[in-house]
Amino acid sequence: MSDLTRLTAAEIAGLVAAGETSATEVTQAHLDRIAAVDDRVHAFLHVDTEGALDAARAVDARRAAGEPLGPLAGVPVAVKDVLATKGVPTTVGSKILEGWRPPYDATIVQRLRAAGTVMLGKTNMDEFAMGSSTEYSAYGPTRNPWDLERIPGGSGGGSAAALAAYEAPLAIGSDTGGSIRQPGAVTGTVGAKPTYGGTSRYGLVAFSSSLDTPGPCARTVLDAALLHEVMGGHDPRDSTSIPAPVPDVVAAARLGATGDLTGVRLGIVTEFSGEGAEPGVLAAFRESVDALTKMGAEIVEISCPHFSYALPAYYLIAPSEASSNLARFDGVRFGLRVGDDGERSLEEVMSLTREAGFGPEVKRRIMLGTYALSSGYYDAYYGQAQKVRTLITRDFTSAFEQVDALISPTTPFTAFPLGSRTADPYQMYLADLFTIPTNLYGGPGISVPCGLSDGLPVGLQVMAPTLADDRMYRVAAALESALGTFTPPAL
Template sequence: MTDLTRLSAATLAEKLRAREVTSVQVTQAFLDRIAAVDDAVHAFLHVSAQDALATARDVDVARAAGEDLHPLAGVPIAVKDVVVTKGLPSTAGSKILEGWIPPYDATLVEKIRAARLPILGKTNMDEFAMGSSTEHSAYGNTHNPWDLDRIPGGSGGGSAAALAAFEAPLAIGTDTGGSIRQPGAVTGTVGVKPTYGSVSRYGLIALASSLDQAGPVTRTVMDSALLHELIGGHDPRDSTSIDEPLPPLVEAARQGASGDLSGLKVGVVTQLQGEGYQPGVQARFEESLDLLREAGAEIVEVSCPHFEYALAAYYLILPAEASSNLAKFDGMRFGLRVEPDEGPVTAERVMAATRGAGFGDEVKRRIILGTYALSAGYYDAYYGSAQKVRTLIQRDFDEAFAQVDVLVSPTAPTTAFKLGEKLDDPLAMYLNDVATIPANLAGVPGISVPSGLAGDSTEDDGLPTGFQVLAPAKADDRLYRVGAALEAALEARWGGPLLDRAPELG
């Protein structure tokens, strides 16, 4: 039998509908793959084999009975551990939530269960999504399947690594400043940050509520479109949810795969390339631009002058919102509770002991920074100023999209760096998000598509690079049209998907 774990989700769905394979066979194949390689990769924090197989059996029975099923019914999926799942551990990568079993599902998980996708398990992540490398998980590092000594990106490195290691055909990630797209770039996978509010945030363990957005992590653009259409849409339980239908994403991906981008105007963001970008990353970006040009797109330079302040604004807004959102973890209501070793057991001392033991260094760093930025006497100087910069960045996007249909850039300035290389330098770590952060500040959608391997100079390492496409809010279909066209052109050049060139594990 063909190695089922190497097939795209769309192909698996076709085979399931044609009854060439059963969902139990497909699900078991991925569970076997997890058992074989995840000790080395550590993409998963929890594997729910029994529940996944039970769902798979249910799908097979329903299909045999002739029930009308969702197109992805029976295709397994992995879920980032910041998304709550009823009956399954949800820790957000933190010791403070170790062992917590939520009593309810996130809205997107409800949709996944209703469509009968077997949930393989929960994937590793930087604690409370604070990080760009998945080295800040309380439960150990995730490793990049291309090179196990390298990071898989973050905070959603577990979901991206699971796809790149063929441990799952689909995954859910969340993107606060690039945590879907940047891992996609460094693992050779596809990652999509939808328009803010177009996929419900109900049931996400909040980091920064004005920035967080759940989205698809896949191996192909079409797979992302299929999953995005499943999880998207209005949710009355989320006050930030957009009360409008999604644009036709799958149709846009099909249209893009034809390779015709005639009439499309593509803006290359001047501020998101050049100095500080690895030579091989820049080279693959330029080659991808040539392919878009050959497909009929018009390529122009666009300046977004306030993007250079995005990183600074983001690292004031995010910590400020995090310091508020994480106040609920106090040792009183749920999760970890640590009492002081000596002295009276007061609420204040329990909170201090619990947070001291339960939060990691990066979470503590950002809470302190955020609390300071919100404190009396500093609010206007720091948080208030950052919000003004955010408005300027949003205006840059508005002006740019008045000129072009989409904006493009490299997804990340470098390929995957070595584990431990930047742990002692938080500012160097933060710079990995320089190209992805503007989209979160403005709420616009973005996609990262694999653009090749960096290997043009002595500074390069032959690891994956990513090509980022940004579109106006609620125009997510443009991402899929451009992303599918680029994917088709690149795979024609390579002779197959980029992941076919990854080293074998196990």
């Protein structure tokens, strides 16, 4: 393995800016790494070799011409296959979009290109971001570099696995109920969900429009903050985008790295202190709390009584929005088209296309959502779930009147074996038990590695108030400074 693939994004950017290595050399090293290990990991659905090398050469030419470079210029990045990329396949892990090459870039992809990052390719994911293990991809599962017989989390398991396997120093994910943070936890990487509206959804293929949040994935907290700074900010093309600057997340990460949390009050969510979590996860969490205390943080217990209802509320709200969003995939305008033999009606073609193009989990959620929105059931299901969402938001508001941030385990268990939960959707859904409340509230959350349980990574989650993303970076960086990073076995 090349030494270049072991460097952090901040280190790579510094070397490129100083002329001590070239963006082309860095990119080629990561492409070589992908070629060497991705047949076993399957983190990528598409590797854009020529596009990446062209982008890297452009960065090198700018540096040679003396032009100023951004803080991540020349750094390779992997992009979850949920974001539109001009001329590059965007499938959302589904057969219904197999081979689709968008005519435009998502706003986040535009910002990555403008910043001089080098897009290596598109990463694997659960179909339409619906899943917690990346086993629901229509193109086969991704495997966890810590143990190739275990899941890398979901829905963004490809992005997290690419980081853990040293195939990329940075990656983009999207988080609807935990799809950035949960993969980060089980792969020993960092995953951050920004404040809803703090990152643009323009060009993001929608699952649940009131929940979907693109965010950064990295191996260190500082790298995640640097990527957050580049990708975030107001976008007039996204009606839900917040017209406010990105909080100074990079400065917060650097401050946290000093290991001083004096004056910071952290709340442990009482409802998440033991509910369904494995003993090894709880042990790593307790040790992390001790480390935070030693750095000066004041730890208090905070009750958020309605968090217990977050999981059922989410699985009414998200599928309801999905049933509406996925109605556009009808075999008429783009993507797969089945049964168009000139004899069938348009309705038959649409039905056959959706039957062939959607996988079982997507169909399950579309049916759940359609039922919850149907006449006579809307108020009883979707309407009630939205009321619970309001109560959860009030829990957060009350909590943040008492503490600066909340902490919990990221996920109740470590990476489970491939195939062990696909037959039981409820057991699969439990992977997001601790992450879903943050999505319903709209605030930021981050998962940072906090230890090992039986040789597998455990993540600690930091949750902060809306538009206070910098707080979570400070706490996460402090914990990272105390515990260090975690390296998987060599592939």
